[in-house]
Amino acid sequence: MPTSGRRPTSPGGSARTVPVETRIHFQEELSALELQALGGLDMVAESLERTLEAVLHHDVELAGYVIADDDRIDGRYLEVRQGILSLLARQAPVATDLRLIAALLDLIRNFERMGDQCVNISKLVPLVGREPPVHPEIITRIERMMRQAISQVQQCKQAFARRDVELAEDLVRQDDEIDRCNREIFALVLETGDDPDAREWGMTMMLVARQIERVGDNAVDIGEQTAFVVTGEFREFTDASHPDAVPPAIGLSAGPRGE
Structure with missing residues (x-):
């Protein structure tokens, strides 16, 4: 069994030995960073659960808590990002590790944005008042959308942790349901009539649905x-500009671990 891996350190082809212990420590640190990143999705x-409760019950205090608690999500983003940069500064990864690192940087950017979207929704809660003219069909769809979004967040975490491409691709099905509800809310708002309070509330719900x-x-x-980490090729699951076309894959070649 080999006791070390080798990687080039100069254009001339010189190489230095990387001790097995160093590679093991690198893998342990990278695994810990992945767990931290996935914890950000939790x-x-x-935050989505609290945001939904704030919207359904017009709870301004809870909405304020969601806004303040976003600092915790931002902190996790910065913690993982700094950890990855520190790891890269100490040891260059092999191609398969580089795929995971690139995916983690994308993952943390996405969960940080999700936190911001919860904040954006929560900032709208005080604007509708404590007893707004609620349209039952609109609020039902808002709740359905949010429940679906929470399910998506949980599922994308599971798919990434398990490296399950099929589970990852199923996220598109759930996203289609969210998009459908969003369109229905838009249509319902147009039918709210001439009551200015009802129309204002409806417009606010359109903004909530968009987030x-x-x-x-x-x-x-x-x-x-997730698919990129598993296959080494990046592809969009859907292509809004060409819905009937199969999105092209962008490859990132990866040799065996340690090369």
């Missing part, structure tokens, strides 16, 4: 990174 799921729709898009992005 934070987002909790939820973006959470779903972020979850699909994480699913795409």
Whole structure:
């Protein structure tokens, strides 16, 4: 069994020996960073739950808590990002590790955005008042969208952790449901009539729905990174500009671990 790996350190082809212990320590640190990154998705799921409760019950205090708690999500993003940069500064990864690192950087950017979207929704809660003219069909769809988004966040975490491409691709199905509800909310708002308070509330719910729709898009992005880690090729699961076309894959060659 070999006791070391080799990697080039100069254009002339010189190489230095990388002790097995160093590679093991690198893998352990990278695995720990992945767990921290996936934990950020748990934070987002909790924030989405609180955001939904704030919207459904017009809870301004809870909405304020969601806004303040976003610092915790931002902190996790910065912690993982700094950890990855520090790891790269100490040892250059092989190609397969580089794929995971690139995917983790994308993952943390997406969960940080999800946290921001919870904040954006929460900032809208005080604007509708404590007893707004609620349209039952609209609020039902808002709740359905949010529940679906929470499910997507949980599923994209599972898919990434398990390296399950099929589970990752299934995120598109859930995202289609969110998009459908978003379109239905838009149509219902147009039918709210001439009551200015009802129309204002409806317009606010359109903004809420738009933010939820973006959470779903972020979850699909994480699913795409799962496929990238597994296959070494990046491809979009859907292509809005060419819905009937198969999106092209962009390859990143990867040799055996240690090369």
